[in-house]
Amino acid sequence: MPRIHIVKKARKDPGQCSKCKEWIKAGSPYRWIKRFRASKAVRCMKRECRFRNSDLTSSDKLSDFYLAIENIEDAVEEAREFEPTEFTSYHEKLSEVKGVVEESAELIREVSYAYEESADNQDEYFPGSPLVDEIRYNAANAETHAYNLDSAASDLDTAAAEVGAASGDTESELYNTALDTLETVYTGMELD
Secondary structure, X not given: OOOOEEEOOOOOOOEEOOOOOOEEOOOOOEEEEEOOOOOXXXXXXXXXXXXXXXXXXXXXXXXXXXXXXXXXXXHHHHHHHOOOOOOOOHHHHHHHHHHHHHHHHHHHHHHHHHHXXXXXXXXXXXXXXXXHHHHHHXXXXXXXXXXXXXXXXXXHHHHHHHHHXXXXXXXXXXXXHHHHHHHHHHOOOOOO
């Protein structure tokens, strides 16, 4: 993975942020990376513009895997900042997070299929290659992560029902417990 370089004070205009498209002026801080066989990517210092693992890898499969995890992280972060109103409740927010978890599980399952296809191709054209076992291991690992996310989505569905039936402080406690439980599932998910 490329290294993230941070410039505290730009000597000249480095250009636009590749994420938010805001122009970075001379004297402003910014960060940049240079990927192998790719152009330099520049980002401003806003939190939402930071480089994430999906931006840093050159592998399409790993990028999709990291993107799925990042989508869940973003949904949980947004859910933590959520305050219920007369139009939206904790129950509805948990259902929304559950949808993101299900989409991420499906994306990770697609990564698993891509690894399986890669392994089959490798085995067909280079029989006996030691890479085949490593690629199949990544496919199995991704499938396990997808299964764990499916289980977490099911648990979120149960938690959403419990939160919907609760009231007051109990509702808030159940909501935060459900988010904490989800965090333990996706934290540390990686492919080798």
